[in-house]
Amino acid sequence: MTVQDSATTALRVKELCVDVATPEGWATVVEDVSLAVDVGEIHGLVGESGSGKSLTAMAIMGLITHSQSARVTGGEVLLGDVDLLKLSNRDLRRHQGKDLAMVFQEPMTSLNPAFTVADQIGESIRYHLGASRKEARERSIELLEEVGIADARRRCNDYPHQFSGGMRQRVMLAVALACEPRLLIADEPTTALDVTVQAQMLELIRSLVERHGMAVIFITHDLGVIAEICDRTTVFYAGQVIESGLVGEVIKGPRHPYTEGLLRSVPADDDLPLWWIDGSPPLPGQVSSGCRFSPRCEYSKNECDTHAVPLRLSADGRAIRCALADDLSLNGRD
Ligand SMILES: Nc1ncnc2c1ncn2[C@@H]1O[C@H](COP(=O)(O)OP(=O)(O)OP(=O)(O)O)[C@@H](O)[C@H]1O
Ligand SMILES: [Mg+2]
Incomplete structure (x- = not known):
C-alpha cells in the first residue's frame, strides 16, 4: 500500500515485515505495515496485545537488527530521505537518541539505577552534541523543568528510585527530549500510571509536541487514550494494519468490524453493559489465508475466509482491510 506523503512528512514506514522465532520456526508477526x-x-x-505494535516500534528504532529471536525481513523506514534499515550499526547509533528517541512503559527498566538523573539525561547531550559536563548538566536541569519536575536543580542529583512512577516517566521524557529528536516513540507510556497522573502525562506530551514540533508515535491498547491525544491512528490486528485515518473520523465512523469492536469495548459514561470481542487473535505462525479477523467477526461471510484481503486506500485518505467495508454500516462513538 502507498502512504500519504508530503513535505511535512517526518517518517514514512513502507511495507515493513518482522519475523519472530517460534518453536516451529520463523513466523511473520508484522506484515506489510505502512x-x-x-x-x-x-x-x-x-490494537490488542500481541498485534505487533511494539515490534513495529523497535524495528523503526533499529533495535531488532541483531536479535536471535526477531528479524526485519523487508520494508523501508525513511526518516527524511534516509532509510534507517539500510544503515550500518555505527551510522544508526548516530541517529538513536538524537533524531530518534523512545519512552517505554516501565521507566525503571530503561533508567539506570546506579546513575543520577542528570548523568542519564546529560549522557546523550555529551555523546551526540559534544557538550561539556557542565553544559550537559545545565541543559538537564532545563529539561527537568520543562517536563514539570519541581526544584529541578536539586532533584537532578537524585537517583531514579527517589522519584515516583509518574515522575520517573517525566524523567524518561526528559532523557528522550535531550537532543530534540525528530521522532519520539512512546510505547504505552501511561499504562502503569493512575488516571490523574496519566492525564497529566498526556497533556505534557501534547504540549511538548506543540513546542518542539516533533513527530510522535504513541502506542496504546486504549482507544480512549488515542481519542484524547492523537491526530491520526493506525489500528493493528494480528500483525497487519486493518484501518487507519484521522482519529476523529475513525472513532465516529469506523469502517472495519474490529475497530467497531474496540470502540464498543471502551467503557461508556452511561449505563451500557461492558462489551468485549469474543475469542482471541491467532498465534504467530497460525494465521489463515483469508481475513485474520474473520473467525471473531459478526459480519463474516464465506468469501472472507477464502481470499486474502488487501489494505485499500480510499479517496478520503482512510485505509481499510475489509472485503465487506463498502456494504457495512458500522457504529462509532461520539
Ligand atoms: N523477541 C521476541 N521473540 C519472539 N516472539 C516475540 C518477540 N517479541 C515479540 N514477539 C511476539 O510477536 C508478537 C507481537 O509482539 P508485540 O510485542 O509487537 O505486540 P504488542 O502489540 O506490542 O503487544 P502488547 O500490547 O502486549 O505490548 C507477539 O505474538 C509476541 O509474542
Ligand atoms: Mg507492546
Whole structure:
C-alpha cells in the first residue's frame, strides 16, 4: 500500500515485515505495515496485545537488527530521505537518541539505577552534541523543568528510585527530549500510571509536541487514550494494519468490524453493559489465508475466509482491510 506523503512528512514506514522465532520456526508477526507521520503529529498505534505494535516500534528504532529471536525481513523506514534499515550499526547509533528517541512503559527498566538523573539525561547531550559536563548538566536541569519536575536543580542529583512512577516517566521524557529528536516513540507510556497522573502525562506530551514540533508515535491498547491525544491512528490486528485515518473520523465512523469492536469495548459514561470481542487473535505462525479477523467477526461471510484481503486506500485518505467495508454500516462513538 502507498502512504500519504508530503513535505511535512517526518517518517514514512513502507511495507515493513518482522519475523519472530517460534518453536516451529520463523513466523511473520508484522506484515506489510505502512504508515506516515507528519511533523507535529501524534500518530497512535492501537490494537490488542500481541498485534505487533511494539515490534513495529523497535524495528523503526533499529533495535531488532541483531536479535536471535526477531528479524526485519523487508520494508523501508525513511526518516527524511534516509532509510534507517539500510544503515550500518555505527551510522544508526548516530541517529538513536538524537533524531530518534523512545519512552517505554516501565521507566525503571530503561533508567539506570546506579546513575543520577542528570548523568542519564546529560549522557546523550555529551555523546551526540559534544557538550561539556557542565553544559550537559545545565541543559538537564532545563529539561527537568520543562517536563514539570519541581526544584529541578536539586532533584537532578537524585537517583531514579527517589522519584515516583509518574515522575520517573517525566524523567524518561526528559532523557528522550535531550537532543530534540525528530521522532519520539512512546510505547504505552501511561499504562502503569493512575488516571490523574496519566492525564497529566498526556497533556505534557501534547504540549511538548506543540513546542518542539516533533513527530510522535504513541502506542496504546486504549482507544480512549488515542481519542484524547492523537491526530491520526493506525489500528493493528494480528500483525497487519486493518484501518487507519484521522482519529476523529475513525472513532465516529469506523469502517472495519474490529475497530467497531474496540470502540464498543471502551467503557461508556452511561449505563451500557461492558462489551468485549469474543475469542482471541491467532498465534504467530497460525494465521489463515483469508481475513485474520474473520473467525471473531459478526459480519463474516464465506468469501472472507477464502481470499486474502488487501489494505485499500480510499479517496478520503482512510485505509481499510475489509472485503465487506463498502456494504457495512458500522457504529462509532461520539
Ligand atoms: N523477541 C521476541 N521473540 C519472539 N516472539 C516475540 C518477540 N517479541 C515479540 N514477539 C511476539 O510477536 C508478537 C507481537 O509482539 P508485540 O510485542 O509487537 O505486540 P504488542 O502489540 O506490542 O503487544 P502488547 O500490547 O502486549 O505490548 C507477539 O505474538 C509476541 O509474542
Ligand atoms: Mg507492546
